[in-house]
Amino acid sequence: MAAAVVRSDSDALSETDTPLTRGVLAVVYAAAEMPLEDCKALMDGFQAAMARGLAGQESDLKMLPSFVTELPTGKEAGTVYALDLGGTNFRVLRVVLPGDGGEIKTEFRSFALQQCHMTGCGEADLFPFLASCIKETVEQLEGSLPGADEPLPLGFTFSFPTQQSALNQGTLISWTKGFCASKCVGCDVVAMLQKALNALGVHVVVKALANDTVGTLMALRPKEPNTSLGVIFGTGTNGCYVEQMSKIGKWTGGDVTSGRQCINIEWGNFGASVPSRKLLPVTRHDEALDTESLNKGEQILEKMIGGMYIGELVRRVFNAAADAGEIMSGRKERIEAGGLNTELASAIEASDAPGLVKILEQLGVPAPAASDAKALQKIAMAISGRGARVSACAIAAIVQHMERVGTPTVVGIDGSVFKCYTNFKARIEACMRDIFGDDALHIKLQLSEDGSGVGAAVIAATA
Numbered sequence: 001m002a003a004a005v006v007r008s009d010s011d012a013l014s015e016t017d018t019p020l021t022r023g024v025l026a027v028v029y030a031a032a033e034m035p036l037e038d039c040k041a042l043m044d045g046f047q048a049a050m051a052r053g054l055a056g057q058e059s060d061l062k063m064l065p066s067f068v069t070e071l072p073t074g075k076e077a078g079t080v081y082a083l084d085l086g087g088t089n090f091r092v093l094r095v096v097l098p099g100d101g102g103e104i105k106t107e108f109r110s111f112a113l114q115q116c117h118m119t120g121c122g123e124a125d126l127f128p129f130l131a132s133c134i135k136e137t138v139e140q141l142e143g144s145l146p147g148a149d150e151p152l153p154l155g156f157t158f159s160f161p162t163q164q165s166a167l168n169q170g171t172l173i174s175w176t177k178g179f180c181a182s183k184c185v186g187c188d189v190v191a192m193l194q195k196a197l198n199a200l201g202v203h204v205v206v207k208a209l210a211n212d213t214v215g216t217l218m219a220l221r222p223k224e225p226n227t228s229l230g231v232i233f234g235t236g237t238n239g240c241y242v243e244q245m246s247k248i249g250k251w252t253g254g255d256v257t258s259g260r261q262c263i264n265i266e267w268g269n270f271g272a273s274v275p276s277r278k279l280l281p282v283t284r285h286d287e288a289l290d291t292e293s294l295n296k297g298e299q300i301l302e303k304m305i306g307g308m309y310i311g312e313l314v315r316r317v318f319n320a321a322a323d324a325g326e327i328m329s330g331r332k333e334r335i336e337a338g339g340l341n342t343e344l345a346s347a348i349e350a351s352d353a354p355g356l357v358k359i360l361e362q363l364g365v366p367a368p369a370a371s372d373a374k375a376l377q378k379i380a381m382a383i384s385g386r387g388a389r390v391s392a393c394a395i396a397a398i399v400q401h402m403e404r405v406g407t408p409t410v411v412g413i414d415g416s417v418f419k420c421y422t423n424f425k426a427r428i429e430a431c432m433r434d435i436f437g438d439d440a441l442h443i444k445l446q447l448s449e450d451g452s453g454v455g456a457a458v459i460a461a462t463a
């Protein structure tokens with residue numbers, strides 16, 4: 001029998017629910033449903049936060065100007081390097097832009113950050129390491145290092161909230177996604193990278209700084225001229241879009257010929273303030289995860305959707321349901337911290353019954369009951385399904401803000417959750433159909449492969 005639990009204040013129950021009779025699983029499954037009226041309320045709150053951010057008022061949504069005011073046409077030409085940093089693995093890319101709208105050629109090297117790079121000193125550990133990886137890649141791919149008279153341009157994809165003051169200047173506002181390297185917040189990350197490159201005598205010039213969402217939008221635009229949003233569903237999550245300059249009330253940067261600019265929303269931070277958190281279907285499991293995170297109280301929406309968190313949430317809910325006696329019939333085994341990542345959560349959703357039993361065995365539950373294995377799958381579906389609905393609401397809110405409902409709109413998307421997570425894309429599309437009906441058919445979610453790196457190179461090429 002399911003044990004009765006007293007809900008925490010934040011469990012996503014409606015007024016009419018009788019919390020004392022609801023168990024862990026019932027609360028989590030209900031939170032995942034997100035009825036249409038909740039989706040619409042979330043969209044309204046999201047749009048209000050966008051408006052405040054654009055006006056320079058206090059808001060969960062930072063609405064950061066990217067200084068990208070011209071959209072690429074495919075005429076950009078040249079060989080440009082890109083550094084794509086946003087998670088534990090990063091890449092250095094060599095991008096050849098043909099200039100005639102033809103195929104862009106990319107080669108890249110991948111590197112892994114060690115814990116010391118993410119949590120040590122930015123100036124002494126992280127940036128010197130990044131510069132050394134750029135040096136190694138350039139040497140390999142060019143055959144030698146460039147001379148001082150022929151420096152190579154580089155676009156820096158830096159996927160963290162950054163306040164830019166120019167295309168090639170930006171200070172880190174705060175770390176996200178488990179990074180906490182010291183002496184970086186409040187510093188110009190372009191200057192730090194350039195200094196580290198100079199120290200190694202590498203003639204590479206950092207021409208542009210771009211968020212991964214902005215790169216993703218830019219990379220797809222020449223192929224898909226209706227691309228108006230760039231989105232990442234990866235380790236973290238975020239979106240950007242093309243805004244009219246007249247709507248960016250806080251802009252003090254002077255005239256912009258095109259009359260528009262790409263805005264990095266930093267949507268992962270929605271829910272940091274109490275009123276917006278109330279619009280998200282958060283449960284006590286989300287709150288516990290947040291409390292134990294490096295950036296407590298921040299990035300609440302991201303912690304419901306990001307690849308860094310989905311698997312961990314599934315684990316927490318499974319264990320909590322077992323603790324409450326709703327599953328596992330009194331068995332004592334629990335899934336260990338760090339044992340269930342998002343890739344595995346996706347595999348759980350795609351598994352048949354024997355596959356599920358095997359996975360639960362790998363997770364430390366020998367000979368599990370079929371019902372417990374099935375419950376694990378249902379929990380994963382609830383957590384990722386909720387993430388997909390919240391994602392759909394964010395995209396829908398932006399499309400509506402842009403007054404593009406019913407107008408063909410392409411959303412350029414990159415990131416492992418979008419590319420690999422079972423049914424994630426289809427669930428976003430289903431929720432957008434709930435919200436917009438047939439008008440949702442005008443919104444195309446399109447993979448922008450390698451968009452984050454290639455886009456930064458495109459931006460650097462025009463700088």
Ligand code: GLC
Nearest residue numbers: 159160161176232236238268
């Ligand atoms: C985090 C970062 C944001 C980035 C996103 C996806 O939310 O703050 O800048 O775009 O992750 O990588």
